[in-house]
Amino acid sequence: MLVEAAAPVGPMRGRYYLAVRHARHARLTVRRGAGRAQIAVAHSMLVSAYYMLTRDEP
Numbered sequence: 001m002l003v004e005a006a007a008p009v010g011p012m013r014g015r016y017y018l019a020v021r022h023a024r025h026a027r028l029t030v031r032r033g034a035g036r037a038q039i040a041v042a043h044s045m046l047v048s049a050y051y052m053l054t055r056d057e058p
Contacts, residue, residue, distance in 0.1 A: 002042035 024044070028037035052058070 002045055003038050005042070005045065 025037045025041050028040050
């Protein structure tokens, strides 16, 4: 499910947290391909969700 949620990060722009991941997604897409870039962004989402839940932060 996280990979499906990471798919729209590629064209994302603006002040969103995942828009910062757009640069990482763009670099990885060139080097490794779109699939691996989506997995990397999904991993970033999972790590940030883990820290938000364990530290009780919004």
